[in-house]
Amino acid sequence: MEDWQNGGFGLYLHWPFCASKCPYCDFNSHVAAEIDQSRWQAAYLREIDRVGAETQGRVLNTVFFGGGTPSLMEPGLVATILDRVRATWPMGNDAEITLEANPGSVEAGRFRGYREAGVSRVSMGVQALNDADLRRLGRLHSVAEARAAFDVARNTFDRVSFDLIYARQDQTPEAWAAELREALGMAIDHLSLYQLTIEDGTAFGARHAAGGLRGLPGEDSAADMYHLTQDICEAAGMPAYEVSNHARDGAESRHNLIYWRYGDYAGIGPGAHGRLTLGGVRHATETELAPLRWLKMAEAGNGETVRERLALKDQAAEYLLMGLRVAEGISLARLTALAGSELEAKAVADLQELGLIAQQGDRLHATRAGRAVLNGVIRELMG
Secondary structure, eight states: OOGGGGTOEEEEEEEOEESSOOTTOOSSOEEOSOOOHHHHHHHHHHHHHHHHHHSTTOOEEEEEEEESOGGGSOHHHHHHHHHHHHHHSOEEEEEEEEEEEOOOHHHHTTHHHHHHHTOOEEEEEEEOSOHHHHHHTTOSSOHHHHHHHHHHHHTTOSEEEEEEEESOTTOOHHHHHHHHHHHHTTOOSEEEEEEOOOOTTSHHHHHHHTTOOTTOOOHHHHHHHHHHHHHHHHHTTOOEEETTEEEOTTOSOHHHHHHHTTOEEEEESTTOEEEEEETTEEEEEEEOSSHHHHHHHHHHTOOEEEEEEOOHHHHHHHHHHHHTTBTTOEEHHHHHHHHSSOOOHHHHHHHHHTTSEEEETTEEEEOHHHHHTHHHHHHHHHO
């Protein structure tokens, strides 16, 4: 069995367009006045054919439309892409097909078309349940629109997730706790809860560098919000199965689990990354970032810009980095097979004594306390 089969095989499709650029966002997203969706459709189909020819016979477990704002895609475009995907790979039983959506009322009206195309799960970018903070975050929707879109999604799809951002300007732990309880009261089964980070190259990054963005919580207050998040979600039956992701049992994002379990995934679309094992060798792949350049490259036969062989030691490092993010942790035997050696015993013992990692049989996982300082844990384990 090849190593990737421990994690499965997924397909990520990147739609790079948004109605507006959020000031905190460092994703590959762009605002365009006009989008020729038929031209984009042809490019996606060519790329699916190209990757499919290299991975024939594999069972595809998940498809994920990310962005950008994939809910700006016409339902007919999504249907045509998924028809080609199903014709290219055998699909796993109960395959998960996710589409990211913004909760504007126009996009919510497309949900039925997405479901008919084969989408089974929607991930909604709500970000806040407070109109003033939504405006600060550059979001175009209101809380009322978000709730209405959520209700439509709940009545349309088998599974619905939404994202919230915390540690926002002037937000207190008490205010975040109330907002989180409100979210948990919306019959949700999956939440992605991210601490606001100020990234270079974003509007927030420039504003922060110039002395703006006053009222951001300090490290202690942000840490309090993280621990509150764990307590409240656990009490509601939605513990963290990954550092920033919480779900009821069985409602975890299967696509993201492929990443964290270090499976293979094909990345198609501008700026999409992938991990593909071909001829027994795992490769890291990247595609052209600029949408129009990617489009022309895909039309010419290949949207990829990088295909790099990954040495086994690099695969071991990636497996450790990804696998310790999830509560289930990693297989020590699998890590040793990739690395060619076991983890340094003293580092493991020291971290166990500090209560940051735990071992059960072959499985090593970060504890709740360890996930709060995961970068440091991984540094120690990697020596």
